[in-house]
Amino acid sequence: MNKEKKIYIAGHNGMVGSAIWRALSLKGYTNLIGVSSKDLDLRDQNNVKDFFEHHKPDVVIDAAARVGGILANNDFPYQFIMENMQIQNNLIDTALKSDVEKFIFLGSSCIYPKLAPQPLKEEYLLTDTLEPTNEWYAIAKITGVKTCQAIRKQFDKDYVSLMPTNLYGTHDNFDLKSSHVLPAMIRKFHEAKLNNNSSVSLWGSGSPMREFLFVDDMAEAVVFALENKLPDYLYNIGTGEDLTIKMLANTIQQIIGHKGEIIWDDTKPDGTPRKLMDVSKMHELGWKHRVNLETGIQKTYDWFLENEGKYKEVKL
Template identity: 80%
Template structure:
């Protein structure tokens, strides 16, 4: 891949997209394109078509999505299925119409069945029912995976889907109404710490197991897919190791220095019991994560502290 190849990163202001942008810039890629949602509404098919025909990118990296945790998925099921399908379908179809040769589609491990055998292999896609709390987002992402597979099969283009495990890192979303579990915990423990180490209430039992990947490692996986023509259409991206939500909470609590009590609200849902990715396909090709969980959480908390005054209702 040429350093001056025109690369459009959809969702370049988000946590994942901005990490991809930073990584590519550091590596010397100098023709990156990004548009804010105000400049380009990816839900609008005509706007996307006009943009693609004008810019003619050689590569598209789709890191744009409406995302959120259990609460957001549960409260806004229509927006999660419809807006995500609109965004990805408009991008994929415009890429095909404008002869884009390489398209990297980013999804989520939630595309796999709720009770699938662990660790999750790419072959498990569409073999059983999904986790109800995020099936709307999952169904949208599955359609994106299959659309890219169809283009790959029918037109021979290098359209590939990368399914990351739970991502976290700098530039994450720390809004307690819409954030994922790890950044939500960072904010809760931080606010409790500065509030005389008040008790922290967390959802569920703490027993589900989760795998977490630092966002810069995800960006490096995208670069790997950019610089190589991957032989298959779907790849898991993760660490291949997991821990319980309780262990995660205790790790974050220790890093932040919170000394108070953790209260588990078992009236709230746990979600999928376990979601561990089989990442052997990526490992076999030569990619592996570099940043371990403790170091990644510390980096994320440091960034949170540097930017805390920009978050609403954070007491500093």
Template identity: 70%
Template sequence: MFKEKNKKIYIAGHRGMVGGAIWNALVQKGYTNLIGKTSVELDLKSQKAVQLFFETEKPDIVVDAAARVGGILANNNFPYTFLMENMQIQNNLIQTSLEYGVSKFVFLGSSCIYPKSAPQPLQEDCLLTSPLEPTNQWYAIAKISGVKACEAIRKQFGKDFVSLMPTNLYGPNDNFDLQTSHVLPAMMRKFHEAKVKGNEPVTLWGSGAPMREFLHVYDMAAAVVYALENSLGEHLYNVGTGVDLTIKELAEKIQVAVGHKGKIIWDYTKPDGTPRKLMDVSKMKNKGWSATITLEDGIEATYQWFLKNEKTLKEVKI
């Protein structure tokens, strides 16, 4: 057990897929002094509201799992929203944590912070070495600013602020809204609905050739707990499996798990996005942490969760 288990841990975004998984992982390990606020209870975009919250609750440790997120379509359609809201959320949390003497801050980002044409697998030191993928640059730029803010705080103030960059995440409580979701949950819902309609053909974006890596959200939560219980020593760490596959292969795995028997049609008029995004996870592995959930097991478990919760899933608007 973490020697400072009685310290107050605030998980921003604790009702989301990632924040909820982190919350549950900490509870399962015996942590009890956890703080969470819904977006109605605390508007993280408001500096005044965040400062009042810190003054009242006085958290010792902060995990920033709050963000405006979405897939290619959402990023393309709402660039200012993704840029500004993410910067507002993270800037308020980072600055106020510094002001109120938070002892450890864990900032969660995304592999999209790395350049589109960076050498594979993606290493932490390739950050800011060449242009970003245009379709999600707005979100990426916001997250890069958060990473650099945490690095600057470490350098200037010697505080334990660390950034974890996960690869593509999926799992329970994912967003299955076809207008705003990421590729894996979007495919899962499309295959499921097509199966229900008599195994109708499923049309998917792009060529299916890009390669992606996927990490179950429970593994991501375990990585965050590991970061809380250990001093990692540097400011930036990739979190993933170190294994990728083509979007076409992903579609076939999801199709099998769902039980869809129809045809897959690839819409070549739609963008593919970054050709490949494989993470170099050697830094975290060398620190003692590795992912444990296979993609096949994770997809199957996620589909079973989807089936149990399909009727209560909400649309996620931007």
């Protein structure tokens, strides 16, 4: 990939997009394009069309999405399905019509069926029903994957989809109303530590198993996909290792130094019992994660401490 190619990173201010921007900059890419959601509403087809006509990107990386945890997905199902479809449809269709040579679409492991065999293989897509608590987001992302696949099939374009496992890291969202489990735990344990090590209440039983990938490793996977023509349309991105939510909580509690009690509220939903990714396809091609969970959590907590009170509260 020519380092001077125009690369548009949609969602470049978010956790994933900013990590991709940093990774590409470190690799020597000099023509990165990013615009804030205040200046470009990706839900508006005409705005997206005008943007592409003006900037003429050679490559598009779609890291833009409306995201959130179980609570946000459950409370705002319409926004999660409609806005995500609007964003990705406008980007993919305009990229195709603008003859963009490469498109990298980012999704989530939640596209796979709730009770699919573990670990999750790419071919399990659309083989059974989804987890009800996040099916709105999942359905939107599935349409993006299939749209990129259709473009590969019909137009022979290098459009590829990368499905990461649960991501976390610097620039994460720590708003307790809309954040994912790991950053929410960091905030809860930190605030409880400051509050005389008061008890921390966490959702569910703690028994579900989850896999977590540091966002900088995800960014490296995107760079890998950018610099190589991947032979298939869909790839899982993860560590291939998981742990229980209870083990995650204990790890975060230890790193933060919280000495209080953990209370598990089993009246709240657990979500999918297990979501472990089979990442053998990417491993065979040459990509593998590098940051272990403890190191990643420490880096994330350090960033949280430096930016406490400054991170974005997400309004839904």
